[in-house]
Amino acid sequence: MKSEARSVGLPTTDWAAHAEQELKRAGHRSSAPRSAVVEVLGRQGCVLSAREIADELRADGRDVGIATVYRALELLDELHLVQRLDVGEGTVRYEPAHPSGEHHHHLVCDSCGRVSSFEDRDLERAIAHLAGRLDYQVGGHDVVLRGACPACSSA
Amino acid sequence: MKSEARSVGLPTTDWAAHAEQELKRAGHRSSAPRSAVVEVLGRQGCVLSAREIADELRADGRDVGIATVYRALELLDELHLVQRLDVGEGTVRYEPAHPSGEHHHHLVCDSCGRVSSFEDRDLERAIAHLAGRLDYQVGGHDVVLRGACPACSSA
DNA sequence: CTATAAGTGAGAATCACTATCGCTCGCGGG
DNA sequence: CCCGCGAGCGATAGTGATTCTCACTTATAG
Structure with a gap:
């Protein structure tokens, strides 16, 4: 079968590393908060909202301001490193976008x-x-x- | 050519009348404010946000409370008389849904x-x-x- | 090591949408 | 034709997500 429903969660290989690299290439500094956001996105692999990311980080003991989470997501979106998904429940979700174009x-x-x-x-x-x-x-x-x-x- | 981009705006024939009829059939009263919302949707034919509908009505001199616009849209959506479209800019847009299933x-x-x-x-x-x-x-x-x-x- | 500008984060502001609640009015029964 | 009641209305307060502001922190070029 060529296609089938499955629970969200891709292999992820090394999207996080790739994303960090692209951020650097685009002239952005590396910072712990932003890296943490990238790491959570890469780890989960599935659609996450800004709040979910912030909660996840808080659970890890790494408090990151919600504004920072939004900024990181905006940046990643601009660089096409994440895919925005709006299913219409008032919250936007994000997921890693693989450079292969495969989606x-x-x-x-x-x-x-x-x-x-x-x-x-x-x-x-x-x-x-x-x-x-x-x-x-x-x-x-x-x-x-x-x-x-x-x-x-x-x- | 089978498909081509065109500006939004379908023939609309008599979607408004159809919608009114369906509302009645579903046991709802007819009211001027709701009819006005239906009329604007039918007239424009294209994607409109709640605010745009309210503005349009105000321009017509028919003030309709924003809450009423939202209620009308919610109702129309439940009856599958409109199609919700969320393009991710924080506002949901609606457009008439034709009963033919053609979309x-x-x-x-x-x-x-x-x-x-x-x-x-x-x-x-x-x-x-x-x-x-x-x-x-x-x-x-x-x-x-x-x-x-x-x-x-x-x- | 230091200047400097990118980045951060707490909180205020904004914006779309929803809930509340007293008032209005369409409409079926009389 | 009149009445009563509950659907519907609308002003407004509330909610929740996202963005803005601004003073503070810190990565990095030199």
Whole structure:
């Protein structure tokens, strides 16, 4: 099978190291708070909100101001090192973006709100083909499927 | 050509009348403020935020409380008479949803923020096919392409 | 080692949206 | 046609996420 729902969480290999490197290359200093944010993102691998990141850091005993978390995420987003995901519940989530360009999309459960991911070559192909036909400079895309996750639909 | 970017704005035929009818059928009273919201949505046909709707109404001299606009939109959303679109700028936009099930997706310009729409049969087919293969009860989907609109990319 | 500007963080400000609550009015029964 | 009641309204307070401000800290070039 080419595509299937799975719980969020990619291999992550060394996204964190890559991100640090890109930050440096873009002329940014390294700092403990920002590195901590990068590390948490890399460790979790899945969609996280700014608050979740801050909470995670606090649990680790590394208090980082929420403003700093937002700033780090904004910066990472500018450098295309993270992917923003807004599923419409008022909070934006972020996840590491792999430089390979390989990416996935999301399934959002309407009842429990849980997010999972999938990837599908055919879908990517359809989008790429479509983008070529549009009179538009397409740079990226997001696909969100909504429905009931296995747990909720069986309950 | 099967698909092409165009400015937002569908024929609209008589979405407003249809919506009113559905509201009545669902056991809701008719009221001037809510009808006004429906009318604005139907008239514009394109993605509108709650605030934009309220402003439009105020310009028409029909002041409608912002809370009422939100309530009307929530109701319309529950009845699947509108489609929510969250392009990630902190405000949710709505547009009429046509009962035919026919729908379109959106292009968001990263520089000017303008939203336009497109439809593509192949994309729909890819998503439908994909949904069938996933272990997930897929009920709907959103696709957002990001990039530079013709105006911005030529500038 | 030192200057300096990037980066930090506490808290205020903003903004979209939701909850509250007394008042209004559409509408079915009389 | 009139009445009563509960759906609906709207001003306003509240909430929660995100951004702004500003004085303080610290990484790094020289």
